[in-house]
């Protein structure tokens with residue numbers, strides 16, 4: 727997605743060897759127009775798939791997922807990372823290791839929001855080693871819902887996430903794919919929606 731690549735080139739910051747900071751437009755301050763375009767693009771790719779729900783994980787997956795769900799006219803369900811006293815329903819849970827926080831947390835979705843009739847589009851902001859997306863896959867499979875695909879805003883293709891998901895038989899749609907960081911520059915691969 728050219729618009730997104732241009733924005734990443736202009737406003738993304740490379741931290742260390744493998745982190746891209748996008749807090750001025752995705753993970754802290756949100757560029758609403760860009761996010762709408764991202765959501766629309768993901769929705770367009772899956773428009774024929776009869777998606778019934780979009781599923782993401784809090785927090786920064788929520789913004790792109792909202793717009794994808796909006797364009798698909800379906801609800802958005804997000805997995806919660808901390809147990810809350812208001813979460814009294816039967817929970818589907820799994821463990822997810824966070825690439826950026828380096829901690830493992832239990833994430834959950836109420837069973838009542840996923841059923842075997844659901845056809846799910848997973849959406850997340852980044853795909854790195856695939857732990858967050860795999861955690862969502864695990865929860866969705868516990869509910870026996872179908873997974874139509876995984877929509878990703880930024881894939882770091884030099885990490886293992888894509889392979890992990892494809893080995894599970896899942897379709898991955900990344901709007902931008904970063905091949906490598908080289909001399910503080912970002913090298914993009916051809917995106918899946920091109």
Ligand code: 5GP
Nearest residue numbers: 745746825826852853854855856857858887
């Ligand atoms: P994975 O679980 O695929 O290893 O990592 C994906 C999750 O870690 C995403 O939900 C995202 O929150 C975070 N993440 C991974 N890599 C980056 C990165 O380079 N920058 C930012 N801002 N978040 C990342």
